[in-house]
Amino acid sequence: MTTMKLKKHLLAIAVTAVALAAPGAAFAQNKVNLGVAIPAATHSFTAGIVWWANEAKKELEKANPDLKVTIKTAANAGEQANQLQDLATANKINALVIFPFESAALTKPVAQVKGKGVYVTVVDRGLTDTSAQDAYVSGDNTAFGKVPAEYIAKTLDGKGNIVALRGIATTLDNERMDAFNGVMKAYPDIKLLDAKYANWNRDDAFKVMQDYLTRFKQIDAVWAADDDMAIGVLKAIEQAKRDDIKIVFGGAGAKGMIKTLIDAKDPRIQANVSYSPKFIYDAIKMTAEARLKGEALPATTIIPSVLITKDNAKEFYFPDSPF
Known part of the structure; x- marks a missing residue:
């Protein structure tokens, strides 16, 4: 290869490297396969959790073609633990948002999923070992x-x-x-x-x-x-x-x-x-958007509980929600 051709070849490599590193490059965004594990709608609050999770899936998938959200609902802790294994092996998730059915019973199954390299956000009901999670989101x-x-x-x-x-x-x-x-x-x-x-x-x-x-x-x-x-x-x-x-x-x-x-x-x-089941929507949205950027959430996010009166009640009224 002549000196001129070598210079052109090296220049082409450099341009390619810059393009790959550019934050605006189309392929710089990560593909996120997000699993959501939540309790089934056994009473009004968890019915609200299920509703808000599905709202998040619908809105976020529409806005982000590189995002897939899979939602699993469980009637008990054992079923939720099995669903976590399915999400990790069959669905091959790389991120998880979980509202644990129980704290102690789900800690080891969540830790096993995290051990496979899955990013884990735990919502509301904390685990007994916080090393099993990357982030925690809760009401105040x-x-x-x-x-x-x-x-x-x-x-x-x-x-x-x-x-x-x-x-x-x-x-x-x-x-x-x-x-x-x-x-x-x-x-x-x-x-x-x-x-x-x-x-x-x-x-x-x-x-x-x-x-x-x-x-x-x-x-x-x-x-x-x-x-x-x-x-x-x-x-x-x-x-x-x-x-x-x-x-x-x-x-x-x-x-x-x-x-x-x-x-x-x-x-x-x-x-x-306020202590709305909408926090599952917030947790899914924050996790999805952070992982699409290759970023992590803060270790703990507390969603404020605020006074609701007649003056601001309309801001907290969600008539389509079951809760």
């Missing part, structure tokens, strides 16, 4: 307890009797209750009469509230830390024909409660706190 459980406490204390002018209905005995529920109690410490004239578990279930909440109404002759406000529980609470109050309760504060922004706020249909329903 501290704010979920703090926001209702502040609203109730202010509305009662710092005095009165209140009762609380907790969810299930979990670290998530503890965070919420600790935050609620932390606010109430500043209001010595507000008495928390009792706080019992009602399992985020309207029937259990109905029974717990019946007990409260029998035992306590004066209740000024109820913190039912979930909108399903708030429905059970309202049913018990109506059945007992009690008119002393000024506030029933639920949580998570179920569409029925938000519509009640918008329409001002019940004077006891004055506010709510």
Whole structure:
């Protein structure tokens, strides 16, 4: 090869290398095969999770031809663990967004998928070993307890009797209750009469509230830390024909409660706190967009839980969602 031909050959290689490295090159974007593993729609909140996951798939695949999203729903932890293996081996995913059915039971299966080189984003229910994940996305459980406490204390002018209905005995529920109690410490004239578990279930909440109404002759406000529980609470109050309760504060922004706020249909329903199943949509979107760019998410992303009132309720109203 002559000196001139050699120079031209080297120049061609250099130009090719620059083109390959150019961020605007069409082939610089990664192809992302994203698996989504979530609980089945066994109650209204998880029905919302499934709905928002499918909304994310529809919108993101349309906008990104290099993205494929495969969604698996499971009725229990064992089924979800098996689905993870299918996603890794049959679907050959290179990214995973998982809302674990249970924390402990899913930690090892998720770790095995991560060990195959799959990028893992865990949503809401954390794993027992965080080394099994690349990123964690959740709602703000501290704010979920703090926001209702502040609203109730202010509305009662710092005095009165209140009762609380907790969810299930979990670290998530503890965070919420600790935050609620932390606010109430500043209001010595507000008495928390009792706080019992009602399992985020309207029937259990109905029974717990019946007990409260029998035992306590004066209740000024109820913190039912979930909108399903708030429905059970309202049913018990109506059945007992009690008119002393000024506030029933639920949580998570179920569409029925938000519509009640918008329409001002019940004077006891004055506010709510956001903790929408939409966070699965946000987690899928953030993960897909980051991986398409070859980037990683922050280790932890907390989606704010904020106060919802009649003034901003329309921003949190999703009538097509099952939740």
